Amino acid sequence: CEEGEQGALRWKEGLKQKASEAFLRQQEAAPNLRKLVYSSVVEVGDSDGEEEELGGLFRVIRPQKSKRFQADALDCSRFNPDPCHNWDEEEVLNSIRDCFVTGKWDKSQDAATLLKEDEE
Amino acid sequence: MASHGLAYDGCNFFRQRLVLSTLSGKRVRIKNIRSRDDNPGLRDFEASFIRLLDKVTNGSRIEINQTGTVLFYQPGLLQGGFVEHDCNPQRSIGYYLEALLMLAPFMKTSLKATLRGVTNDPADPTVDLLKSTALPLMKKFGIDGDGFDLKVLKRGMAPGGGGEVVFTCPVHRTIRPVQLTDPGKIKRIRGVAYSARVSPQMANRIVESARGILNQFLPDIYIYTDHMKGVNSGRSPGFGLMLVAETLNGCFLSAEMSSTPQGQGDPVLPEDLGRNCAKLLLEEVYRGGCVDSSNQSLALLLMTLGQPDVSKVLLGPLSSYTIEFLRHIRDFFQIMFKIEVQKPSEDERKGGDKVLMTCVGVGYTNINKTLK
Numbered sequence: 001c002e003e004g005e006q007g008a009l010r011w012k013e014g015l016k017q018k019a020s021e022a023f024l025r026q027q028e029a030a031p032n033l034r035k036l037v038y039s040s041v042v043e044v045g046d047s048d049g050e051e052e053e054l055g056g057l058f059r060v061i062r063p064q065k066s067k068r069f070q071a072d073a074l075d076c077s078r079f080n081p082d083p084c085h086n087w088d089e090e091e092v093l094n095s096i097r098d099c100f101v102t103g104k105w106d107k108s109q110d111a112a113t114l115l116k117e118d119e120e
Numbered sequence: 121m122a123s124h125g126l127a128y129d130g131c132n133f134f135r136q137r138l139v140l141s142t143l144s145g146k147r148v149r150i151k152n153i154r155s156r157d158d159n160p161g162l163r164d165f166e167a168s169f170i171r172l173l174d175k176v177t178n179g180s181r182i183e184i185n186q187t188g189t190v191l192f193y194q195p196g197l198l199q200g201g202f203v204e205h206d207c208n209p210q211r212s213i214g215y216y217l218e219a220l221l222m223l224a225p226f227m228k229t230s231l232k233a234t235l236r237g238v239t240n241d242p243a244d245p246t247v248d249l250l251k252s253t254a255l256p257l258m259k260k261f262g263i264d265g266d267g268f269d270l271k272v273l274k275r276g277m278a279p280g281g282g283g284e285v286v287f288t289c290p291v292h293r294t295i296r297p298v299q300l301t302d303p304g305k306i307k308r309i310r311g312v313a314y315s316a317r318v319s320p321q322m323a324n325r326i327v328e329s330a331r332g333i334l335n336q337f338l339p340d341i342y343i344y345t346d347h348m349k350g351v352n353s354g355r356s357p358g359f360g361l362m363l364v365a366e367t368l369n370g371c372f373l374s375a376e377m378s379s380t381p382q383g384q385g386d387p388v389l390p391e392d393l394g395r396n397c398a399k400l401l402l403e404e405v406y407r408g409g410c411v412d413s414s415n416q417s418l419a420l421l422l423m424t425l426g427q428p429d430v431s432k433v434l435l436g437p438l439s440s441y442t443i444e445f446l447r448h449i450r451d452f453f454q455i456m457f458k459i460e461v462q463k464p465s466e467d468e469r470k471g472g473d474k475v476l477m478t479c480v481g482v483g484y485t486n487i488n489k490t491l492k
Contacts, residue, residue, distance in 0.1 A: 033438070033459040033475065037446050071130025072154050076243055077218060079413035079439035085406060087399040093336065096405050098469040100337045101305045101368070 125149060125194075126451055133444050134166055135219045136417070138173060140452040142180075142195040142223060143425070143484070151190045161188025165215070168208035172216055175203050176223060176231065198488045200227025200291065207237030209281035214244040217270075217287060221254050222421055224289035225263045228488040232267075232288045239276050239283035240314065240360055242378045245414045247272055247285050248312050248362045253372045254415050260370070261422040262296035263289070275316045275348045278381035280355030291489050297426040297481055300410035300419075300433045304368035309334055309401070311343035311364060313394075317357035320347040322390045326361045329394030334363075334401070356382050359390060361397045371410040375400035406471035407436030417445040424455050426481030434462070435475045453482050 085092045097103040107113060125147030128137055131154055141148040154160050162170075162184065170191075174180055179196030207216050213235045224231045240246040251270040259268070267288045276283025311330070313323040323345035334341050343363070348354075360378035367373075377397040379388050404412055411419040416435055420442065423431040438446075449455055458478040464470045 033461060034457075037438070037443050037459060038450065038456060071132055071152065072157065073130075073132045074243075075132050075134045075136075076215075077245065077414050077417060077439070077441045078243065079416075079441070084399075084403060087333070087402050093402075095469055096402060096471045097337070099306055099405050099408065099471060101307050102338060103305065103469065105305075 127151065130154075131162070131166065133441070133448065135169065135215070136445055136448050138170075138193055139219050139222050140421075140448050141193055142173065142177060142198065143226065144452040145195055146452055147192070147194045149190070149192045153189045153191065155189045162191065163210065165208040165210040168206075169216060169219070172203075172205045172207070172220070175205060176200060176220070176227065176233075178228075198223060198227045200224075200229045200231040200488075203231065203233040205233065205235050207235050207281075209238045209276075209279060212238040212241040212244045212246065212278065213283065213285055214246050214250060217247060217250055217285075218245065218254075218418070220287060221250065221258070221289075221418060224287070225258070225292040225295070226484075226486045226488060227289075227291050228490060230267065230288065230290045232286070234284065234286050236281070236284045237276060238278045238281040239272060239274075239285060239354070240358065240378050241278035241381060246360070246362060246376055246378065247283075248314065249364075249374050249376050249414065252310070252312075252362070252364045253374045253412055254418055256370065256372055257411060257415050257419060258422070260298055260300065261426070262294075263292055263422075265290040274352045274354060275314060275346075276354030277316050277356040277358030277378075279384065280382075282354035282356075291486060293486050293489055295422055295426045295481070295484065297429040297431040298423070298433065299431070300369075300371065301476065302369060303371040303373075303408065303410045303434065306338065306365045306367050306373075306405065308340040308342075309338055309363060309365050310341075311362055312346050313343050313359070313361045314346040314348070315359035316348050316353040318359055320345070322359045323347055325390040326359065326394040326397075329391040330361060330363065330398040333395060333398035358382065359393070361394055363397060363401045365401060365405060369410075373401070373404045373408070373412045374414070375404045404436075408471045409436040409474050410434045412436075413439055416442040420445060420449065420457070420477065423457075423477070423479050424449050424453055424482060425484035428481055428483040430478060430480055432476060432478050435477055437472065438475060455479055455482060 087093065127149045129152045137148050137150060153162055170182055174182065176199060177196040178199040181194040183192040207213050216235060220233060255270060267290055269288050271286045273286060274284040313326040315323045327343045327345060330343060331341055358379045362376040363374060365373045375397055377393050377400065379393060380386065407413060410433055413436055416439060419433050423433060446457060460476045462474045462476055
């Protein structure tokens, strides 16, 4: 009877580890861009800009700079990502070598293979 | 709110909203425009943009409240024809032209727009960049023909301006769906180093330093120097560089940098500018795709408006501007894209992750175009 109980409880072993592994697997999988783009944006309510009353007559508005959704930000299409690569390092330069005609070509398109095929 | 069409908050993505509203014919209401700012309401450059929109359309209704914090726009028909506009120098002509590029193919008569103002500033895509990347991109969608051109007649650097460009575009009835999934390898790099009201030697110094970096990858590099003199050089001094990498399949990736406008921050050395701009181009190549980052939204718009067939375009990482544009496309045209991330394989040295965008066009036809 005791053995049976142990068997029934075995699935509970290392539950935390399993959960964290599953979580990491999901994190590693391609981020679901579609969800990121089309899921509803968290609208920033009016209460975000802090308001306090001065003498019961005026309201002081302090806009918060760190809004995630900047409704009044500059309308500009330029894409400036913050973490720029360090293009002085050889390793970083090498990461795009094959984007150029001087880089390595696919087997099917490589000039040497194509020449060999022509000869045959 | 149904009577007011779509409603938005804030001044960001102002052009997207008005352009998509014009194309879809849906009314739009934007409220809370800088309502918490010390200087609330629309700025001069936005007013200037609205005036330009009013010039190219016929029968648009625009209402702005007294403080300028609420805008209501009911689009009219796209008219086209000869248009002259003095663009407010707070933003460069690129700001206005980006929107005009999206509207121009769908006019009643061919558009010939003369825009005056700032041709080059650090914030917006310059006219040189749009000329060498946006126009070839539009050609891929079948927007072509006689007189599809963008000419820089006079250069005007920020903040003074005084430049002049002429944009001409023939009208089109429909947009061709495209399959741009393989950019191919980069075969050559071209560029323009421009200078106005400074020593012509500046442009040469820029070219020298930019070549130093790019020659590590390719021998085929040619950077034109463009020095405008006299009345053609505008009101402010400045210089800058625009680089374009062209691939075997005719895709263009670009980067650019302009000197800081006179009296706004630290001056830059032409050598530093050349080097940094070359590095920006490498960054753009790392991001990759068939369309460069500043034209992502233009490509997505043309995909949306295409004939009811599948369009595919490979892009680099989506910019926040593009993500918002996708949301707006959903609002105005009820089109949602299929978005797939493509990781480069282990042994390939082709930069970062790419994004494959797929959609079926709405089959937009230009109802404004006169039948002959």
